[in-house]
Amino acid sequence: MSKEKAQEQESKDIFQSYHLSEKTTEAPLIRVMALHALAYCERLFYLEEVEEIRRADANVFTGRRMHEQLNKGPDVYSLELASEDLGIRGKMDCTQRKSGKLVVYEHKKGRSQKGAEPWPSDRLQVVAYALLLSEYTGEPVEEARIRYHADNKTVKIPINRDDAEKELEAAVLKAREIRSSLERPAVTAHEKLCRSCSLAPVCLPEEERFARLEKVKLQRLFPPDDDRRVVHVVEQGCSIRKDGDQIVVHFPDGNKKQLPGMAVLSLVLHGNVQISTQVVHFCAAHDIGVHWLSYGGYYVGGLSAGAGAVQRKNRQYKAFQDSQLKSRLVVRLALCKVENQIRYILRATRGNEGNGRDKTIDERIVGIRGEIQALGALKADLDAFDEQEEFSESREKEFANEVRGHEGNASRIYFSILPFILNLKEDHFLYFSGRNRRPPKDPVNALLSFGYSLLYKDCVAALLSVGLDPSFGFFHTPRSAAYPLAMDLMELFRIILWDIPVIGSINRKQWKKEDFDISGKQVWLNTEGRRKAISIYENRKQEKWKHPVLNYSLSYSRTIELEARLLEKEWTAAPGVFAQLRLR
């Protein structure tokens, strides 16, 4: 056996005999990869390690694939080690003997820093591995190497034990200090790092810099579209099972439809649809939402995985005890809703005047000018509230009720105007004379209620994915039938995501009497009607629009999550951007 082969065999013997034992310790060991994140950006460390938010973007998947291929080599020894003395644990890519000495290897798919230097985060990572390996083998480890595959460079890093220990100790202390805090660290000052950060869509660093007036033009790091789809199962008697990584919908007639699990954003089960425990576990593990709606279209419940998001919920509870913040949010939300009502009515009625339609309708539109003025007066009051620098703490409840009163009056006026926007005669089966619900008494109210249920479901899903507790809101008062914070978030989207497309579909005569089940004074959408409504709603969600303040384009679907994230920023040091979305 050659000398080199003998050394390889020796390394194999050492490494193969080792199994990582889980030791219990007062201060949990810190993952070396978490230290890598810490050296990259303190906020990234906090999001991943403390809030346990981990997102695998395309870069992460490419990196994983590269490591899987690397680990197939015959002379590669991947090793998992832990040390209570060092306070860390980690799995290194590879260790080898070179000229009789142990060397730590780390592979990176990206480029080295200019001048073939290691990035600080990569350096800290191999320093930590070298110390772990040295402690485990009892041998000094004096060199680590990082292979940067994108520029085909290998960077050698000499390890001085004393310096390495000091560097690691400082990093572990910092990590422990950050881990014990309830507050997220500030966004990094090195903006370039954010562009390749997998958590930028969660962190929203550019929006935060914008809110703090540090930037006037921001770069969109928030994905404009969903690459996964929402799957509605409306046919009664269907069952959903799992086959490997596929979600399979079995229809009552024996047919089935297979869906790749990774392509599904959420499953929405309408009425009598069964789902297996295996699918529920799979969905919980892969961040796939599951929502149940009753046959009548009411939201019954949703799947929420694990406890999670403890720090985020704590910050939310604390924030909603701040009367200044609550009062400001209450006004901002009402203002956004009322302004969008006015903009929509003006847009919808402006186009109708003088278009050669039934003259009586044009005369009636002239007749709603008083209502539009009344809406304008309510908005002016809300504008004045919004301009207040301070809100009276002792009058917080009365003030919120006053604002809610304005919002309620505006909604009554808005619904009283809708018959003028709908192009219908009084004897038409879709004639609308006012809002009613639970149960809806006519087809238009059935449509409105069903669409709002879909929207409510999406708002609950967005809040859960952001890690907020939908039970604690600021505008809607607690009641058992619905989550107040989801109802709050919905107010921003009722008109944009449902009223506009559904009224458009009515005016385009897309609905038939056969789409509805009418029993006595109750009206529901039947299976075909629900399919039609879902298609209108989901298509609307995919439409792109330009956010009027952030000034970038994204789908309405993504906007729901964006607003939930911007809401959280109201109490995490970057307020002012939530509820600014306006119809053009």
Ligand code: SF4
């Ligand atoms: S997006 Fe930027 S600030 Fe946020 S965690 Fe990533 S690197 Fe840090």
